[in-house]
Amino acid sequence: MKTVQAIRGMHDVLPDDSPVWLRLEDEARAVLEAYGYRQIRLPIVELTDLFRRSIGEVTDIVEKEMYTFEDRNGDSLTLRPEGTAGCVRSGIEHGLLHNQTQRLWYAGPMFRHERPQKGRYRQFHQIGVEAFGMAGPDVDLELILMTRRIWERLGIEGLSLQINTLGTPAERATFRDVLVRFLRGRWSELDEDSRRRLNGNPLRILDSKNSEMVGVIEDAPELLNHIGEESRRHFETLCEGLVRAGVAFISNPRLVRGLDYYSLTVFEWVSDRLGAQGTVCAGGRYDGLVEQLGGRPTPAVGLALGVERLVALLEAQSNPLAHAPHIYLILGGDSALAPGIALAERLRDAIPGLRLLMNCGGGSFKAQFKRADRSGAELALVLGEDELSVGLLGVKPLRGEGEQSRLSEAGVVDIVTRMVQGRLYPR
Numbered sequence: 001m002k003t004v005q006a007i008r009g010m011h012d013v014l015p016d017d018s019p020v021w022l023r024l025e026d027e028a029r030a031v032l033e034a035y036g037y038r039q040i041r042l043p044i045v046e047l048t049d050l051f052r053r054s055i056g057e058v059t060d061i062v063e064k065e066m067y068t069f070e071d072r073n074g075d076s077l078t079l080r081p082e083g084t085a086g087c088v089r090s091g092i093e094h095g096l097l098h099n100q101t102q103r104l105w106y107a108g109p110m111f112r113h114e115r116p117q118k119g120r121y122r123q124f125h126q127i128g129v130e131a132f133g134m135a136g137p138d139v140d141l142e143l144i145l146m147t148r149r150i151w152e153r154l155g156i157e158g159l160s161l162q163i164n165t166l167g168t169p170a171e172r173a174t175f176r177d178v179l180v181r182f183l184r185g186r187w188s189e190l191d192e193d194s195r196r197r198l199n200g201n202p203l204r205i206l207d208s209k210n211s212e213m214v215g216v217i218e219d220a221p222e223l224l225n226h227i228g229e230e231s232r233r234h235f236e237t238l239c240e241g242l243v244r245a246g247v248a249f250i251s252n253p254r255l256v257r258g259l260d261y262y263s264l265t266v267f268e269w270v271s272d273r274l275g276a277q278g279t280v281c282a283g284g285r286y287d288g289l290v291e292q293l294g295g296r297p298t299p300a301v302g303l304a305l306g307v308e309r310l311v312a313l314l315e316a317q318s319n320p321l322a323h324a325p326h327i328y329l330i331l332g333g334d335s336a337l338a339p340g341i342a343l344a345e346r347l348r349d350a351i352p353g354l355r356l357l358m359n360c361g362g363g364s365f366k367a368q369f370k371r372a373d374r375s376g377a378e379l380a381l382v383l384g385e386d387e388l389s390v391g392l393l394g395v396k397p398l399r400g401e402g403e404q405s406r407l408s409e410a411g412v413v414d415i416v417t418r419m420v421q422g423r424l425y426p427r
């Protein structure tokens with residue numbers, strides 16, 4: 001019988017890996033809440049028309065990558081390929097956007113039928129952030145500063161910020177005509193993908209990763225030279241704010257993003273440690289999308305953090321024992337079981353943040369010490385018949401030097417409290 005396996009491009013997060021995910025989620029949540037963003041929880045399935053109307057009919061996502069199916073009622077449904085469209089739909093449906101400002105965030109899986117490779121999966125996870133009702137570059141700046149704070153909290157280094165402006169939809173339409181005329185004049189140099197995009201989404205050609213297209217892209221006209229004074233002032237104000245805040249950035253005129261709804265500011269945080277899939281966070285303004293989906297005109301800006309890519313960066317720099325138990329409780333004999341369970345609960349009550357793993361399933365002292373060592377715990381606590389008879393606990397350091405000793409329960413609480421707080425047995 002064939003072994004049942006996960007679907008290609010959709011991966012399990014195993015227990016040894018989940019602590020890094022939890023740390024990323026916890027730190028991001030703390031920063032988002034500090035900036036006044038509130039969580040919204042959204043369905044993973046939406047009507048297909050939502051994504052066709054928002055992302056764009058001629059984007060790669062809609063044309064080739066969406067998981068779309070017909071339900072029993074004959075409705076065309078799609079597993080969400082991104083989160084912004086669903087957040088806007090929810091805001092319109094529940095009256096959250098009109099004449100209001102909203103700062104919202106969400107997290108969860110997204111789905112795209114792409115060719116799986118390192119850093120790109122068919123089920124992937126994002127933390128999304130959306131801000132509605134604020135038209136100025138100040139909120140664009142806030143989002144970028146907020147992501148920088150997340151990197152600082154996580155200790156992630158080496159990310160570079162790239163920014164650009166796409167102007168207004170009208171300005172972009174004018175530039176589109178200029179760009180198409182230029183590209184038609186270089187038709188023989190275009191690859192197959194660029195030729196396909198020329199009539200549908202020619203700006204995406206500027207973001208081509210094909211090395212054979214470098215010369216064409218370098219010679220192409222720049223959108224920044226075709227935008228109006230108001231759009232230019234928005235972008236310049238953002239750049240000035242980044243300089244004042246000490247955020248280094250690269251103004252990249254070829255950064256266009258892959259979704260039709262973007263306007264004005266677009267940005268990406270990029271790492272050189274992840275190969276071809278180097279973007280770990282991206283976003284921008286989408287001032288016309290709310291109206292496009294049936295709401296009243298509402299300025300908006302958002303971003304998405306790629307969880308798998310950030311996890312890969314964290315795993316490369318983290319201690320694999322960082323979320324191991326602080327102590328492993330070894331129990332000797334049946335007489336130690338009930339006192340041991342009670343002891344474990346008292347220690348958890350007395351020491352905030354304690355990670356205590358109690359041996360279950362019996363076993364000799366030798367076997368239990370092997371389990372304790374494999375667990376990654378800092379200390380083994382031993383409660384056997386001898387310890388019960390004298391009212392003390394055996395204490396054996398498992399990492400580094402140190403001999404086994406005996407302490408009272410109060411003594412154990414003292415040293416383990418200091419260990420949990422990072423003042424003893426540093427990693």
